[in-house]
Amino acid sequence: MSALSRWGHALYQGKISIDFVGRRRLWYTLSALIVLVAIGGLVFKGLNYGIEFTGGVEYRAVMAPHSADEQHVVQVRGAVVGTDVGTATAAPTVSTSGSDSILIQIEPVTNDQANQVSAAIDKVPGVEEVSRQSIGASWGADVARRALMGLIVFSVLVVLFIWAYFREWKMSVAAMVALAHDLVITVGIYALSGFEVSPATVTGVLTILGFSLYDTVVVFDKVRENTKDLARSHRTYAEAANLAVNQTLVRSINTSVVALLPVAALLYVGVVQLGSGALKDLALALFVGLAAGAYSSIFIATPLVAQLKEREPAVISGDARAIKRRQRQEAADPYAYVPASAGADPRRGGPARRVPAEEPAPARDPIPDESPEERAEPTPPRARQTGRRPAPHPVAPSAAAKRPQPSRKSRAKRKGR
Amino acid sequence: MATRPSRPARTLGIFWLVVAALFGVVALGGSWAPQLGLDLQGGTRITLAASTAGGEPVTPQKLDQAASIIDSRVNGSGVTEAEVTTQGSDNIIVEIPGQNRQDLVDTVKQTAQLRFRLVAAEAQGRPQPTPPSPSPTPSGTPSTGPGEKHTAKPAPSPSPRGRALSDGLVAADKPSAKPSRTPTPTATPPASPAPSAAPSAAPVKRGAPVDQPLAWMDNPGTSWLQKFEAYTCPPPGKSNAPVVDNKSQPLITCDDQGIKYLLSAAMIEGTQLTGASAGIPQKQAQWVVTLSFNSTARKTFADVTSAIANQTSQLTGQPKQFAIVLDGKPISAPRVDSPIYNGQAEISGNFTQAEAQSLANSLKYGALPLKFTAPVVTEEGPTLAADQLSAGLRAGAIGLLLVMLYCLFYYRGLGTVVIASLATAALVTYATVLLLGHAVGFTLTLPGIAGLIVAVGITADSFIVYFERIRDEIRDGRSVRLAVEAGWRRARATCLAADTVSLLAAVVLYIFAIGVVKGFAFALGVSTAIDLVVFFFFTKPLVTVLARQPFFYRGHKMSGLSAEHVGVERLAGVGPRTEGRA
Secondary structure, X not given: OHHHHHHXXXXXXXXXXXXXXXXHHHHHHHHHHHHHHHHHHHHHOOOEEOHHHHOEEEEEEEEOOOOOOHHHHHHHHHHHHHOOOHHHHOOOEEEEOOOOEEEEEEOOOOHHHHHHHHHHHHHOOOEEEEEEEEEOHHHHHHHHHHHXXXXXXXXXXXXXXXXXXXXXXHHXXXXXXXXXXXXXXXXXXXXXXXXXXXXXXXXXXXXHHHHXXXXXXXXXXXXXXXXXXXXXXXXXXXXXXXXXXXXXXXXXHHHHHHHHHHHHHHHHHHHHOOOOOHHHHHHHHHHHHHHXXXXXXXXXXXXXXXXXXXXXHHHHHHHHHHHHHHHHHHHHOOOOOOHHHOOOOHHHOOOOOOOOOOOOHHHHOOOOOOOHHHOOOOOOOOOOOOOOOOOOOOOOOOHHHOOOOOOOOOHHHHHHO | OOOOOOXXXXXXXXXXXXXXXXXXXXXXXXXXXXXXXXXXXXXXXXXXXXXEOOOOOOOXXXXXXXXXXXXXXXXXXXXXXXXXXXXOOOEEEEEEEOOOOOOHHHHHHOOOOEEEEEEEEEEEOOOOOOOOOOXXXXXXXXXXXXXXXXXXXXXXXXXXXXEEEEOOOOOOOOOOOOOOOOOOOOOOOOOOOOOOOOOOOOOXXXXXXXXXXXXXXXXXXXXXXXXXXXXXXXXXXXXXXXXXXXXXXXXXXXXXXXXXXXXXXXXXXXXXXXXXXXXXXXXXXXXXXXXXXXXXHHHHHHHHHHHHOOOEOOOOOOEOEEEEEEOOEEEEOOEEOOOOOOOEEEEEEEEOHHHHHHHHHHHHHXXXXXXXXXXXXXXXXXXXXXXXXXXXXXXXXXXXXXXXXXXXXXXXXXXXXXXXXXXXXXXXXXXXXXXXXXXXXXXXXXXXXXXXXXXXXXXXXXXXXXXXXXXXXXXXXXEHHHHHHHHHHHHHHHHHHHHHHHHHHHHHHHHHOOOOHHHHHHHXXXXXXXXXXXXXXXXXXHHHHHHOOHHHHOOOOOOOOOHHHHOOOOOEOOOOOOOOOO
């Protein structure tokens, strides 16, 4: 576990840097492909709506233990078809659900007819109890309409919230793109896999929008923090944003794992013990969406913000300054950059500014896998060595200094040390 | 920075006092088990969707009124503990725990559009192989079921069971107040035994205008009579084809016994009825149903009763009657013994208690202005419900355990903080669920349990954000004690933002979701709020207190804050101050 910690530390310090922002074209392409496949599935295959949306009656016959088998399914189907309620029961969908229940779905019927079918199922040997849910055809449309409305209202609220929180429409746009990305992928997976879509699924999807946003908020918080003082830290916006993603990577992994664990428990119990139903639908949507959400906040949202921000005049000039300064530094101290530390540390004056299209970095720049202490660490270029004079004024605390700056402390504090 | 050293302990103390108080309130409530939803204890759940006949919006008042009427209807039919709640703008949820009562669906959703009309003609409405018993007994064996099938008119007997009497003493001696519109006041007592055949009196070609019911009932016109002739009632057992019950038009309809009626336009609407009750009047032995009207209807009723009291219809030769029509179906066709001026009427007959109450209920519910359909009927058997409950609890236990193990494994000493916080959150959640159960009738459903489980992740995420922030600060070279404070200030904002989004999602879900999914949204919202409370008033003070223990601030190997674990060479404030690099 401490390996992950050390890795986290290295990521935090920027000793290890995974180039999320620089290789954005790769992520964009990847996501575009996935989204395309998802949309394709949605268009050509369509969603498999549950009876909550289409209307109908679903029976769940609780069987004697371990008797939900093919033989009983056939018997139950026969019993349902044998009832005299017209075309609605002509082609029932009968399937097993878990080891001891059988699901039967028929088209909408009246209450009396539903009672008849219920009684018929109950008479099949091995059936211990019949539960049912009957839903009128128009009700499903209403449920779907409200779900859609909820989605729209939530999206609008989220845009307003993100805008108010970050005071920055570019971040709002990026967060929305990430949200849409998660949504499309989740819906696409449902279309492609043919999982049944129920109101519980819709609930799950709305909930993961919240989760996805959680991740994005955490990362963006750090991005904002890192880019507040670009002039002092001498980084380009993209570098600062990338550092933010790297610094929050361990946190993202941990929060995702911790959020996934209970959902996984729900999914496991829902599938194994109950077979199907609201629990499974909910957990499945959450599971898919959580994964997509963790991915999108790192690989989509942040690069997008960086890309949008890089068009701002202030950021352009700031980036130019940072690059120029670095070139100057390199010129002044040709030894400051030691190729052995190919760990691509932008803060130490390395050639860290990535130009994704032309840089062969991915090939010769694997992520250093082990603890930084073991590597021969090149001495960081210090001000005196590069010929610069120390600052004439008190140094403000900054991450660039790499160590805590002395500051005046109260007597009590000093004693504590 | 925390410059108030006594604060965390005090905050913790106050927090625990509040929690204790919370449990004290719960103890006052008396029950220690949360109320389970139907999917966890078994039962029938009927969702009713309301609409109005004219398409005007469903007002909350009407919905509440309908809900309370349905409540009394359900609980009046022998079901205990049925819950009737409104949901959204036009839904009513009826929950009947523990029993399979699909039979209640019809009872519950019965629209009960009640109207008073005049009877112009009545006749046997089915092709009869054998004529019905001509027995003139007033009892007539009504086949009222245990439910609330409104079968009031028992037989085609010319002596109708229902008679409207003036209530009390008023107007009992005014039998012959005859308005000019009823020309032949032959006060024949009802005696003719045969079921009256189709009206044989020669009708006038064009009847009286339909908007004058009193005139119209004597003179409906040929076209209506022909329609009436042609009309046949559906065979027994099949329900009436839906009759267009337009209040300003005459109505041809059948009752449950297959008697067809030609009825005038409505005179009094069910909404004008102010009360109906069943009871045995003093010094009498029989059940009667008492009606009372509001002031406008009282006047109308007085006019009508005085016009038809003890009158015989020209058209059929039978005593004049009015009919109480529920949803286009006559439930009672009383004859009027004397005019009723005070708006208090009694319907008497050989009612049993059940019949009288059923009729009274039907009359009362007639005040319902809403129409209901039952688009969702859910019935969960007790085995399935028990299975779902155990599944939910198991998922919760597994999820909680996994999260605790992971946090303990990764954060070691700080992991105990996570466990303590989760346990605290669980305690507070438990108390809150119990309290909400008492206060707003919150029931724990399977989606609700799922919401609570999912919230475990959200809650633990807050701690992780905080702990990672602390470690970031330590990496930036702060001592543990400073890092705890500095990290808090940054994590606080992040967690507030993230929890706001979660709350937002929960609220939107709650507003827009229909049915049991609401339980999920509610549980999610409640636990997110609890997460914030625990995070601010328990976790943070606890971490501050712990950061003062040498075990943590010196970075013990198992504390989760050791130099090695955080990934720095040396903790600030412990031993040499610098990181020893270069």
